[in-house]
Amino acid sequence: MGVPFLILLGVVWALFGVYGYVRGTKANLVMTVCVVGALLILSLFDDRVVQGVEFFNKMAGMLLDTQEPLISTEPSTLVPLALIGAIVVGFFLGLLKVFRGKPSVGGLLLGLVNGYLFIAYMLAARMPQVAFLWLPIKIPGLSAVSLQAAVSVPAGGSPLDQFARWLQNLATTTCTPTVIVILIVLFLFLVIVLGNRRTRKG
Amino acid sequence: MGPIGLVFLTIIVIFGAVGIVRGYARELGVTTMLFVALLALELLDGPLEARFSGFLTTVFGVSTEAIPRIEAVIACVFLSVVAFISYQGATLAFPGKGENWFLALGVGLLNGYLYAGSLWYYLQGAGWPLLNSLIKPEYSELNQAIQKLLPPAVFSWQILAFLVILMLIMRVWK
Numbered sequence: 001m002g003v004p005f006l007i008l009l010g011v012v013w014a015l016f017g018v019y020g021y022v023r024g025t026k027a028n029l030v031m032t033v034c035v036v037g038a039l040l041i042l043s044l045f046d047d048r049v050v051q052g053v054e055f056f057n058k059m060a061g062m063l064l065d066t067q068e069p070l071i072s073t074e075p076s077t078l079v080p081l082a083l084i085g086a087i088v089v090g091f092f093l094g095l096l097k098v099f100r101g102k103p104s105v106g107g108l109l110l111g112l113v114n115g116y117l118f119i120a121y122m123l124a125a126r127m128p129q130v131a132f133l134w135l136p137i138k139i140p141g142l143s144a145v146s147l148q149a150a151v152s153v154p155a156g157g158s159p160l161d162q163f164a165r166w167l168q169n170l171a172t173t174t175c176t177p178t179v180i181v182i183l184i185v186l187f188l189f190l191v192i193v194l195g196n197r198r199t200r201k202g
Numbered sequence: 203m204g205p206i207g208l209v210f211l212t213i214i215v216i217f218g219a220v221g222i223v224r225g226y227a228r229e230l231g232v233t234t235m236l237f238v239a240l241l242a243l244e245l246l247d248g249p250l251e252a253r254f255s256g257f258l259t260t261v262f263g264v265s266t267e268a269i270p271r272i273e274a275v276i277a278c279v280f281l282s283v284v285a286f287i288s289y290q291g292a293t294l295a296f297p298g299k300g301e302n303w304f305l306a307l308g309v310g311l312l313n314g315y316l317y318a319g320s321l322w323y324y325l326q327g328a329g330w331p332l333l334n335s336l337i338k339p340e341y342s343e344l345n346q347a348i349q350k351l352l353p354p355a356v357f358s359w360q361i362l363a364f365l366v367i368l369m370l371i372m373r374v375w376k
Binding site: 063064164167168170171172176177180181184185187188189190191192194195196 | 226227230233296297298302305308309312342343344346347348349350351355356357358360361365368369372375
């Protein structure tokens with residue numbers, strides 16, 4: 001684990017903090033509830049989640065005429081999907097009028113909490129050998145390593161090499177195309193809804 | 203990723219900058235048209251592939267070995283024409299002034315990904331017709347990984363049909 005990697009983690013954490021400050025306390029509280037809720041569901045009802053995903057794979061397989069499961073049921077796939085889904089849902093809920101607020105320090109702190117949870121569980125799911133952050137909610141199949149063990153993992157080349165390896169892992173994950181499509185659809189939906197809203201306001 | 207990958211990534215960034223200038227309302231129209239173009243190409247590459255290949259062979263006498271290259275060139279030309287007519291002149295625009303620079307950048311980058319990413323996919327898949335003396339097929343693992351994330355690899359024709367219908371509905375829904 002090298003210094004550039006730690007800087008990248010720090011940047012992601014800071015972005016969550018900045019977003020939290022800008023959006024305010026209420027919007028970030030909603031996102032925290034969504035993220036913690038998703039993690040609790042994976043912790044307490046992991047069997048049912050796996051059954052649900054297998055059912056979805058079966059339906060999708062019939063629709064797309066393929067035997068290959070669309071989404072893997074491993075924690076290394078489900079946890080990132082759940083986190084990203086929770087953040088997206090929390091983001092959209094935070095746009096509602098009732099949760100809108102002014103920039104605040106409370107939002108900043110909650111944003112940092114959201115960022116910590118996101119980084120800690122993403123590391124544990126996708127890069128377990130350097131997952132040194134404490135995981136407050138226990139999820140079957142995920143664990144953290146000691147800081148010593150994480151630091152002793154070789155940095156593995158330049159940042160570009162590390163990025164290339166990460167991208168290769170992403171490209172070979174079966175659910176990546178599905179996630180890309182979902183993110184694009186959600187982004188377009190957001191842009192169009194905002195555009196329509198501004199037109200109505202005049 | 204070699205220089206050719208950097209060229210396409212630069213094109214995507216340029217599309218992002220163009221998006222900021224034009225605004226997201228007009229860029230969404232380009233997105234819709236690119237989805238339509240990709241849907242047509244995916245249909246020709248999928249359910250209609252046999253008929254299209256037969257058409258090329260029967261009408262134009264194209265050999266079986268040359269069909270992938272011809273199809274790649276047709277795909278690139280068709281995408282470029284659609285992108286050009288979408289950006290030029292009176293365009294399909296969505297409601298809103300489109301002044302939010304962040305959203306405009308996002309939609310511009312998406313359009314760049316759809317256009318330049320698809321060109322990259324088709325040209326590399328066909329072995330870089332006309333450029334095979336300049337570009338050797340010794341692709342890095344990063345290049346091969348990116349190929350799996352380009353639009354024709356990610357979007358099946360069913361998903362593109364859904365996206366086209368969704369965009370048209372969102373265009374007329376007030």
